[in-house]
Amino acid sequence: MSEHSPNEHSVSDHSLGEHSRRKLSRRKLITTGLAATAGVAGLGVAARIAQKYGLIPPDHGGIYGLGETLTYASQRLLTRHSLAREFSHSQISKPPFPNEMAPLNDAYKRLQAGGFADWRLVVDGMVARPASFSLDQIKSYPSRSQITMIQCEEGWSYIAEWHGVPLSRVLETVEVLPQARYVVYYSIEPDWWESIDMADAMHPQTFLTYGMNGDDLPVGNGGPLRLRVARQLGYKSVKFITRLTVTDDLKKFGKGLGSAAPEGGYAWYAGI
Amino acid sequence: MTAHSRHSVLVRVTHWITTLCFFALLVTGLEIVISHPRFYWGETGNDLTKPLFRLPIPASRNLVPTGYGYVLPDQNGWSRYLHFQAAWIVVLTGLLYAIWGLFAGHFRKNLLPNKADLSWRALVKSIFSHLRFRRPSEEEAWSYNVLQRLSYLFVIFVLFPFVIWTGLAMSPAFVSAFPASVNVLGGQQSARTLHFFVTIALVLFLLVHIVMIFLAGFWRRMRAMVTGRADTRMERT
Numbered sequence: 255m256s257e258h259s260p261n262e263h264s265v266s267d268h269s270l271g272e273h274s275r276r277k278l279s280r281r282k283l284i285t286t287g288l289a290a291t292a293g294v295a296g297l298g299v300a301a302r303i304a305q306k307y308g309l310i311p312p313d314h315g316g317i318y319g320l321g322e323t324l325t326y327a328s329q330r331l332l333t334r335h336s337l338a339r340e341f342s343h344s345q346i347s348k349p350p351f352p353n354e355m356a357p358l359n360d361a362y363k364r365l366q367a368g369g370f371a372d373w374r375l376v377v378d379g380m381v382a383r384p385a386s387f388s389l390d391q392i393k394s395y396p397s398r399s400q401i402t403m404i405q406c407e408e409g410w411s412y413i414a415e416w417h418g419v420p421l422s423r424v425l426e427t428v429e430v431l432p433q434a435r436y437v438v439y440y441s442i443e444p445d446w447w448e449s450i451d452m453a454d455a456m457h458p459q460t461f462l463t464y465g466m467n468g469d470d471l472p473v474g475n476g477g478p479l480r481l482r483v484a485r486q487l488g489y490k491s492v493k494f495i496t497r498l499t500v501t502d503d504l505k506k507f508g509k510g511l512g513s514a515a516p517e518g519g520y521a522w523y524a525g526i
Numbered sequence: 527m528t529a530h531s532r533h534s535v536l537v538r539v540t541h542w543i544t545t546l547c548f549f550a551l552l553v554t555g556l557e558i559v560i561s562h563p564r565f566y567w568g569e570t571g572n573d574l575t576k577p578l579f580r581l582p583i584p585a586s587r588n589l590v591p592t593g594y595g596y597v598l599p600d601q602n603g604w605s606r607y608l609h610f611q612a613a614w615i616v617v618l619t620g621l622l623y624a625i626w627g628l629f630a631g632h633f634r635k636n637l638l639p640n641k642a643d644l645s646w647r648a649l650v651k652s653i654f655s656h657l658r659f660r661r662p663s664e665e666e667a668w669s670y671n672v673l674q675r676l677s678y679l680f681v682i683f684v685l686f687p688f689v690i691w692t693g694l695a696m697s698p699a700f701v702s703a704f705p706a707s708v709n710v711l712g713g714q715q716s717a718r719t720l721h722f723f724v725t726i727a728l729v730l731f732l733l734v735h736i737v738m739i740f741l742a743g744f745w746r747r748m749r750a751m752v753t754g755r756a757d758t759r760m761e762r763t
Binding site: 336338409518 | 588603607703
């Protein structure tokens with residue numbers, strides 16, 4: 255029976271009158287219209303849901319907003335709790351690679367001359383108890399280590415063992431308010447600041463890092479204090495951290511794009 | 527009588543979206559590579575590591591030693607934005623094409639070679655006729671020959687999936703959720719190197735593809751892929 259059906263089809267196709275052909279095209283028009291309406295409505299609903307669950311990155315505007323939003327939303331859904339790969343001691347890169355750096359500013363040099371004894375990490379914004387920590391205070395929390403890879407957006411990479419305290423530990427101490435959505439963090443170097451969402455801020459591998467490969471964190475790798483964000487590219491791991499600000503709205507910071515990276519033309523989210 | 531379509535609307539639309547995205551990916555990919563034109567094997571690689579090979583070109587960052595006394599303008603910011611945006615568009619387009627191709631029988635009818643064409647003798651014959659740069663006859667212009675079918679299948683089902691895979695295997699967040707995707711490739715730098723090799727393979731395919739279009743008649747083939755019409759009588763009038 256099925257062998258004959260193509261033939262039957264062609265016969266009935268030929269017998270299609272002008273009337274039924276027009277009817278067909280009207281049906282097509284109606285279904286296309288319905289599909290388009292459903293598509294637009296679906297996109298609207300998707301945008302509302304994405305907004306509600308924090309899947310829209312701060313740099314979603316502009317011509318590259320589509321790709322940036324799709325990447326951030328899908329990776330946030332896939333990687334909310336996933337852990338960055340950890341490596342064995344034998345895989346640690348020797349020698350560790352310090353990225354190039356412009357000469358550091360006078361404020362840094364003064365603190366460096368004093369052995370960083372006066373280095374402070376200020377934590378403010380949407381927290382119950384704003385605080386200022388010395389390096390010794392940060393080091394008094396139980397120390398954690400991770401052997402993870404740092405990848406630069408240029409293409410190179412290295413593996414090191416990082417010692418520090420999970421950022422979540424410090425955030426618990428200052429008591430983050432429930433409406434908080436992002437943590438903004440600043441380097442002592444001017445115009446060098448980034449931000450991460452709470453999923454990354456509370457992630458067990460996000461460290462306030464003060465040591466590397468069993469020693470103090472070298473200046474070239476961000477010493478005395480660097481925020482390590484293990485599941486994003488190196489430029490999110492800002493060096494020489496002096497301030498954290500917890501917030502529910504990134505529009506209030508800089509040009510409102512989330513961090514210095516998009517102001518310089520780079521994506522805010524660097525998980526890819 | 528109107529001539530029936532040489533290529534269906536879906537094939538034509540997805541073909542040109544893919545073409546646009548491929549050029550965007552190629553140009554931005556090159557821009558990203560010149561910030562560090564060295565390739566490695568394994569998990570890590572940097573200026574202190576011995577490279578597997580390096581491209582004999584200047585770089586857009588002054589850190590990397592290239593042997594050139596100057597640095598190219600750095601284009602990484604927008605290149606990365608556009609690279610991933612074009613990747614999303616081409617992957618979604620490819621998914622639409624693949625799902626449609628399966629259900630509409632496109633792969634079975636138009637791309638899977640006939641058993642008879644897969645004999646050594648038929649393959650050798652087809653290779654020799656290609657090597658003599660013989661222009662295809664009119665009936666041949668209505669269907670893909672066996673070498674075309676095999677190379678299109680290879681691009682669609684081997685090179686495209688592999689270039690997506692090796693790209694994702696470079697993403698630190700993606701591999702945190704799917705560590706095996708990078709581990710089986712031998713490491714993150716291996717994934718980057720393989721991503722580069724697959725790109726070379728795709729560019730080689732593109733060059734052969736363009737040469738073949740010129741040999742078969744550029745305007746006729748372009749018209750078929752743009753309008754769908756391949757009515758040969760038009761040519762003579």
